[in-house]
Amino acid sequence: MEQMESIASYYEEPLQDSLLQHIFNHNNDPILLCVWCFLLRKNFSPRFLLSSVYFLATHKDTGTAAPSTTSGRIRHRKRSNEVIPEVNKTNGTRLLVDDKSKYKSMLIRAYSSVWMIGGFVLIIYMGHLYITAMVVVIQIFMAKELFNLLRRAHEDRQLPGFRLLNWHFFFTAMLFVYGRILSQCLVNTVTSDMVLYRLVSNLIKYHMVICYSLYIAGFMWFILTLKKKMYKYQFGQYAWTHMILIVVFGQSSFTVASIFEGIFWFLLPATLIVINDIAAYFFGFFFGRTPLIKISPKKTWEGFIGASITTIISAFMLASIMGRSQWLTCPRKDLSTGWLYCDPGPLFKPESYTLPGWIPHWFAWKEISILPIQWHALCLGLFASIIAPFGGFFASGFKRAFKIKDFGDSIPGHGGITDRMDCQMVMAVFAYIYHQSFVVPQSFSVEMILDQILINLAFDEQEALYRRLGEILQQGIEGKS
Structure with a gap:
């Protein structure tokens, strides 16, 4: 069990689904199958589980398998469908405008x-x-x-x-x-x-x-x-x-x-x-x-x-x-x-x-x-x-x-x-x-x-101002008359 745990921890990487390829490479080796089941028991990531189901569904009837490794140690490889998109530039002054992924972003943004x-x-x-x-x-x-x-x-x-x-x-x-x-x-x-x-x-x-x-x-x-x-x-x-x-x-x-x-x-x-x-x-x-x-x-x-x-x-x-x-x-x-x-x-x-x-x-x-x-x-x-x-x-x-x-x-x-x-x-x-x-x-x-x-005068002060303005206006009216 300790050996299985160590192997399982080794596969706690983003490319864990590569383990399934090695299972097929070794003709459904029971040890590797046990390791895979152990990973499932550990409630591994949904991405790993989905990719596992997809791999089994696409390889069950075709009998295809990934190339076997020459050494006994299993190595992680970058899958062929993992392509890192690159933006082409000409001397750092030109931008690419036909990046397909941006259309989805545009729809979400809109x-x-x-x-x-x-x-x-x-x-x-x-x-x-x-x-x-x-x-x-x-x-x-x-x-x-x-x-x-x-x-x-x-x-x-x-x-x-x-x-x-x-x-x-x-x-x-x-x-x-x-x-x-x-x-x-x-x-x-x-x-x-x-x-x-x-x-x-x-x-x-x-x-x-x-x-x-x-x-x-x-x-x-x-x-x-x-x-x-x-x-x-x-x-x-x-x-x-x-x-x-x-x-x-x-x-x-x-x-x-x-x-x-x-x-x-x-x-x-x-x-x-x-x-x-x-x-x-x-x-x-x-x-x-x-x-x-x-x-x-x-x-x-x-x-x-x-x-x-x-x-x-x-x-x-x-x-x-x-x-x-x-x-x-x-x-x-x-x-x-x-x-x-x-x-x-x-x-x-x-x-x-x-x-x-x-x-x-x-x-x-x-x-x-x-x-x-x-x-x-x-x-x-x-x-x-x-x-x-x-x-x-x-x-x-x-x-x-x-x-x-x-x-x-x-x-x-x-x-x-x-x-x-x-x-x-x-x-x-x-x-x-x-x-x-x-x-x-x-x-x-x-x-x-x-x-x-x-805003600045209290109510009593406003009344006094009102009376004072009234007196000034009254004096002005009397002066004109």
């Missing part, structure tokens, strides 16, 4: 994309608050994938509760970021209820103190959990956690702010990144020949150029479609979910442009109507097609540094959530900065001043 786009459209229809909830869910999945990159099971077993500390910092950062971004919307939502209004006002007033206290509690927790011979690992995890918080919440603050400025300023940039990604995959899949960048060998110049042209044209066309919907263009000032009605503003009102004289006479239109926002959309499309892909290149280099293919496997054919958000993070920051710099008027407005009054 199937996942359809589901993601369908769910995305549904959430957009549901409104601002649900889009923000979607962003929160995405952040949680991103943090989970990034936390797992540097974790080692052996060290974590010796540090019970250490993972919980990472999530403590995560939710503290979430409270800080969303508390600052949504404070005004929250105040506007509860102004009709005096009790809730006072409670929310106090929470906003002491919001920073609450967040700082939670962070200090986590900091002390970390110090108290320091363990001898684990210092380097623990401090590495501490630094890694804070870097994740910067990456995840740094861009999300801009994303959520853009959502409440109008879904348009979130939807158009996000859609352009999706279009650019799909177009780059399509053009690279069918026409890709020339590598674009060494850090990401699957990217090609053909895919990059084709995607850029497609994205810029799509930006101009989509801005015209989205800009005519008040649901997408109106800003949300509270946390309600009802329908929106507002003055769309000059950017979303069509303007007529007379076509120049060199346009052929057979062209049907002599005058076209264009929304001013479409010119801004061209800038967004240019950034999404040329600059934002470098977020993907950065992620590719990061994954190569850690020797991983994807950040996760939550999306079939796409990898993890983080793999889909690399370019979106770069685009979200640019979209918000562009909106604040070139679209929003720089002067103070009545709404901006009113928001500051509601």
Whole structure:
């Protein structure tokens, strides 16, 4: 039995099914048959069992057998049907586009994309608050994938509760970021209820103190959990956690702010990144020949150029479609979910442009109507097609540094959530900065001043301000009369 166990352990390799060939070579030698039965008793891998059944079925009646070995020792050989596919290159500058295995990957990727786009459209229809909830869910999945990159099971077993500390910092950062971004919307939502209004006002007033206290509690927790011979690992995890918080919440603050400025300023940039990604995959899949960048060998110049042209044209066309919907263009000032009605503003009102004289006479239109926002959309499309892909290149280099293919496997054919958000993070920051710099008027407005009054003044102070403004207005009216 010991001899059988030693022989069986020898065959615990990926090519265990070669043992069956030797059974036939030795005319169904009973010892080898016993070894094979022993392997079955050990509940060997399903791959081994299936390959064994296949070998018996294909050789039982044909009487074919593999060539016998000259020595008494059984050696593993690479089977003739095990071919390692190679990608032909010419001086490292040409790529092969007719790899058959990639068609299956394309189908899986397309199937996942359809589901993601369908769910995305549904959430957009549901409104601002649900889009923000979607962003929160995405952040949680991103943090989970990034936390797992540097974790080692052996060290974590010796540090019970250490993972919980990472999530403590995560939710503290979430409270800080969303508390600052949504404070005004929250105040506007509860102004009709005096009790809730006072409670929310106090929470906003002491919001920073609450967040700082939670962070200090986590900091002390970390110090108290320091363990001898684990210092380097623990401090590495501490630094890694804070870097994740910067990456995840740094861009999300801009994303959520853009959502409440109008879904348009979130939807158009996000859609352009999706279009650019799909177009780059399509053009690279069918026409890709020339590598674009060494850090990401699957990217090609053909895919990059084709995607850029497609994205810029799509930006101009989509801005015209989205800009005519008040649901997408109106800003949300509270946390309600009802329908929106507002003055769309000059950017979303069509303007007529007379076509120049060199346009052929057979062209049907002599005058076209264009929304001013479409010119801004061209800038967004240019950034999404040329600059934002470098977020993907950065992620590719990061994954190569850690020797991983994807950040996760939550999306079939796409990898993890983080793999889909690399370019979106770069685009979200640019979209918000562009909106604040070139679209929003720089002067103070009545709404901006009113928001500051509601969020910074107590109810008694607001009453005093109201009476004071009434006196000033009354004096002004009497002076004119």
